[in-house]
Amino acid sequence: MLTRTLEGVFPKLKSVLDLLPGSVHLAAINGGYAPAVPSLGDSERKAIARLTHRVGFGPAPGEFAALLNAGVASTVTSLLEQLPETPSADIETTLGLTELGPRPKPNTPQVVEYSTAKRDMARTIRLWWLDRMVTTSAPLQERMTWFWHGHWATSYVKVDEPIVMFRHINRLRQHALGNFNAMAREMIVDGALVYWLDGHKNTSRAPNENLARELMELFTLGVNQYSENDVKEVSKILTGYKVEKYSGTVSRNLRQAHRGAVEVLGKRSEFDALTLVDHLVSRPRCQEFIAERLWFRFATSSLAYPKSSGIDGAFSQREIRPLVTALITSPEFLRSEIPQVKSPLEWMVAALRALSIVPSSSQRPDFILNALTQMGQIPYSPPSVGGWPADEAWLSAASAQTKIQVASFLTRNADLSPIADVSTKRRVSELADLLGIPHWSQRTLTALQSAIKNPPELMTLALCSPEFQVNG
Numbered sequence: 001m002l003t004r005t006l007e008g009v010f011p012k013l014k015s016v017l018d019l020l021p022g023s024v025h026l027a028a029i030n031g032g033y034a035p036a037v038p039s040l041g042d043s044e045r046k047a048i049a050r051l052t053h054r055v056g057f058g059p060a061p062g063e064f065a066a067l068l069n070a071g072v073a074s075t076v077t078s079l080l081e082q083l084p085e086t087p088s089a090d091i092e093t094t095l096g097l098t099e100l101g102p103r104p105k106p107n108t109p110q111v112v113e114y115s116t117a118k119r120d121m122a123r124t125i126r127l128w129w130l131d132r133m134v135t136t137s138a139p140l141q142e143r144m145t146w147f148w149h150g151h152w153a154t155s156y157v158k159v160d161e162p163i164v165m166f167r168h169i170n171r172l173r174q175h176a177l178g179n180f181n182a183m184a185r186e187m188i189v190d191g192a193l194v195y196w197l198d199g200h201k202n203t204s205r206a207p208n209e210n211l212a213r214e215l216m217e218l219f220t221l222g223v224n225q226y227s228e229n230d231v232k233e234v235s236k237i238l239t240g241y242k243v244e245k246y247s248g249t250v251s252r253n254l255r256q257a258h259r260g261a262v263e264v265l266g267k268r269s270e271f272d273a274l275t276l277v278d279h280l281v282s283r284p285r286c287q288e289f290i291a292e293r294l295w296f297r298f299a300t301s302s303l304a305y306p307k308s309s310g311i312d313g314a315f316s317q318r319e320i321r322p323l324v325t326a327l328i329t330s331p332e333f334l335r336s337e338i339p340q341v342k343s344p345l346e347w348m349v350a351a352l353r354a355l356s357i358v359p360s361s362s363q364r365p366d367f368i369l370n371a372l373t374q375m376g377q378i379p380y381s382p383p384s385v386g387g388w389p390a391d392e393a394w395l396s397a398a399s400a401q402t403k404i405q406v407a408s409f410l411t412r413n414a415d416l417s418p419i420a421d422v423s424t425k426r427r428v429s430e431l432a433d434l435l436g437i438p439h440w441s442q443r444t445l446t447a448l449q450s451a452i453k454n455p456p457e458l459m460t461l462a463l464c465s466p467e468f469q470v471n472g
Contacts, residue, residue, distance in 0.1 A: 046438040056139030058350030082138035121162035127360040144176035150387035156380040164248035168192035191248025203256040300338040344375035355414035407463035
């Protein structure tokens with residue numbers, strides 16, 4: 001039971017919350033709720049909450065109440081029909097992003113300026129993306145961009161070039177709801193990804209199999225879908241590709257590349273990187289694998305992808321939007337037995353959206369970035385090529401204490417008028433609508449009522465409640 005997991009790993013959270021007025025104890029996630037708004041069916045309210053928190057990043061003020069009035073079907077339609085928000089053509093200039101060139105020699109004045117500029121740009125791109133997540137009117141696009149960032153997991157820690165990582169994410173954003181084959185073609189010659197997986201070190205005389213293996217196992221087909229010989233053959237195809245580190249430009253040195261036909265998964269051809277991707281993505285297994293990955297991240301990591309659902313059939317042409325549509329409209333997705341723990345970034349962005357706080361213009365932007373770092377999930381820095389963990393892996397006492405600190409800081413610096421300006425009798429139900437909560441447990445209701453006259457404490461408790469940390 002998720003309840004026992006929460007209570008088992010959060011003993012320090014419970015003791016810290018006991019120090020707060022209106023102490024909220026960990027409540028049952030799978031039952032025992034008192035409806036926050038009795039006018040709407042419990043199942044519809046839960047479905048709309050699930051959609052807003054998993055397909056988006058949680059509701060902005062007023063959004064959840066509007067969706068409740070519109071109903072589930074209209075909510076699905078509005079999420080799926082959002083028009084993409086494309087960054088302006090001069091966004092790099094606007095943000096002050098430039099190619100810094102090769103690193104200056106050590107112990108020179110130039111290296112200090114270079115390091116400072118790189119640090120400032122890395123901060124800029126992270127805050128800019130967080131701002132988009134918080135303020136976007138098309139959350140599905142950013143949510144899918146975030147999903148693909150975890151799928152093609154590439155980290156600034158190694159790439160170490162802000163503009164190259166920024167371009168990498170923008171390529172993912174361009175294809176986030178488009179065609180997966182087109183996305184995979186972009187990624188296989190993307191400077192950040194190739195450098196991250198040592199593709200630039202792969203030559204015919206010194207093969208490096210990192211990119212070859214991950215391309216099949218993590219990006220297109222999954223585990224146990226290829227042989228070790230396939231890895232060797234794919235690595236031959238990917239030889240000779242070079243990366244200009246500071247710009248991310250990829251070229252091919254034919255003198256270091258393998259020449260001639262190779263056989264991959266039963267097909268023999270003179271592949272290059274692009275035709276190789278076409279071959280892998282066209283495999284029947286790719287269709288199911290990508291559906292599985294979406295199920296794992298958007299539905300649950302605790303239950304296997306329901307093959308009988310036929311969700312993957314919507315991916316037959318490798319179009320992403322129909323696959324997302326099939327997933328979020330399936331009975332399997334909307335059923336009530338799949339609660340999901342928010343990751344640190346999802347929790348943070350949902351809180352910021354609800355409080356109308358834009359990270360870059362907040363009182364302390366670096367506090368937000370540092371908190372995400374402490375909780376283990378900051379944009380541009382997945383921990384490994386496998387991406388971030390999911391669901392209950394995020395439950396820890398350390399993370400819980402950081403959330404308490406963050407929630408307390410945010411509520412002290414937010415406009416709480418949506419709660420403060422209503423009567424105390426209505427505050428708990430208004431709070432549920434503001435945060436997109438289907439219903440509060442009786443324990444949480446008791447805790448919230450004890451802080452009902454103090455909006456900052458009330459909001460802090462709500463943001464740290466099991467109901468906000470776990471989307472049912």
